[in-house]
Amino acid sequence: MSEPILTIRDLKVAFGPEKVSMEALRGVDITVRRGECLGVVGESGSGKSLTALAAMRLLPSAARITGGSVLFKDQDMTSLSRKGLEQLRGNEMSMIFQEPMTALNPVMRVGDQIAAPLRKHKGLSAKAARARTIEQLDSVGIPDPHRRIDNFPHEMSGGMRQRVMIAMALACEPKLLIADEPTTALDVTIQAQILDLLRAKQKEMDLAIIIITHDFGVVAEIADRVNVMYGGRVVEEAGVGALFDHTLHPYSIGLLNATPTIEMEQQRRLPAIGGAVPHISEMPSGCAFHPRCPERRPTCDRLVPNLETVALDQRVACWARSTADEQVA
Template sequence: MLLEVKSLCTEFPVKRGVVRAVDDVSFEVSEGEILAIVGESGSGKSVTSLSIMGLLAEPGHVAGGEMTFDGKDLVHLSEKEYREMRGNDMAMIFQEPMTSLNPVYRIGDQIVEAIRTHEKVSKKEALTRAIDLLRKVGIPSPEARVRDYPHQMSGGMRQRVMIAMALACNPKLLIADEPTTALDVTIQAQILDLLRRLREDTDMAVLLITHDLGVVSEIADRVVVMYCGQVVEEAEVRLLFDNPMHPYTLGLLKSIPRLEDDDSKRLYMIKGMVPNPLEMPPGCHFSDRCDSCMQVCRERMPELVQVGDHKVRCFLYEEQDGHAKDAAEVKANEEKAREAIEAAREVSTAEALIEGDVAREAEEGGADER
């Protein structure tokens, strides 16, 4: 196992108390695997990745748990040891490349610096490698573009430069924090294809942080769903999309518009907002927004239990003693959860009905004219 995270807790002391941004998070990443962490903004995805990289801003700190990378204990590493590891054994691509690249230095110089920081090579050799890296990530005319400044490149090109810089020392783990959010759809597809190809060529593991389930379905092997700093579901990607268990995961998938949807029903929307981290509801953090909420959900926090090939944190699947329910009860509860989701969509709006009728009449009229 390349990366193991066990019961990770990350806290930020503030004037009104302590914000636990990451609460008892556990997962593993194997060599050559792409693991996606998904969830709404504020779910703790980026803080988890920054905790792993040792890049938490003060006063944030790891308050508990274990992190092991390639046999090394990350929790007790000194800053010097972390600097030697970052960029060399593990690297990170940040969400907005323009804020990560120095605007007053040429991109070639920045890649050369990343290489020479960790390896004893000449500047000429490092520059040759920088050009090869730009070519590998699909930048045309790399010999010329290596002399460009960041502002002379498009968003997609800058993101490719960040990937080239991250790959400069052949890391074993690449953490990509929302690498396609600021890009248009066609460039998104190119970046995802690039990450997939690099994984196949180098057997590099990728920890992908995103809120885009479309991106997850395209590239990930396994998925971890986070909500309010906790893991609420984990499964292989196809299994999670075919059979989402947690009401939050089900709500995320149902919120995606589909061509086959009934236009007389409104698009499903998870009600409410993510709670204030200083004023979390008692019991399950998702209880106030859940269409399947039970009384026990407001009283106790569910545990992350193994149900078949899933891990899920929900009382629909957990007995009072903390063990998983039997298969028959699990299936019955899943049906109830799906019925609750559909019931929330049954409220037809006059606008939707009118628009649907107008569209059908126009289509029928067009067919008659033909």
């Protein structure tokens, strides 16, 4: 296995002022290794986007990191100065967003937006940056890049804009790309193209990717490993094969069952997980999933389960799967 490039340890993020703050991330552990693609899955409100934003130190001003560490290579992102962050962002690690419609500045030519990180981080001249931008557009599969470089975002389709975003994020050849639901706003055929592009770039540049999604199809398509998040914690971590063949956490099982498949009977209702994601102000005690869990046990509402290694490439945080005896716990 290659060395870890990003290690998130016990990360806690809270909203609001100190005294009445609400914890949205309650100890997240995520490791991404060089050149691997990690999927992060969960419902809305599970904290997956917040984890990504915290890792980039892009949290909204109402939120703050209250504990834990985010190690990129050997630098702790949580204590890095603004200068240090500016050096890192877009250069060593970068991010693409859900809405390619709004993630590009509408009044700036796409070429200028791609050239900006090149000029800043690589110190290229305007001319060199332009040449590099054209290569970059070409490499993400934009036809006629010489002409497209001077387009404004509104002159491009959604899929093309996401390609431009990828070109911009990868312009300085970063080691890590965080993709926050990069295909959610696109239609299915374009989704597949964008995922293909990301996978090609991953191989070509030995790039580590964190892909945040609620779509198991995307995970199956691209991820090497998967983290399932619920209630601001990682509840299951597994290789992509193990997750689909040997799902352990009741929440992961519920999510997988709720995914529509092409073989299913037409009239059958899609199974759903009862209840809703708890709001961060009323997080249940113990395991956050216990009120909705079909395999609830007496321990579940009292103690928070930790991630336990249950197989070579699988860890799960669930009392119903714990090898430890309940009395011991």
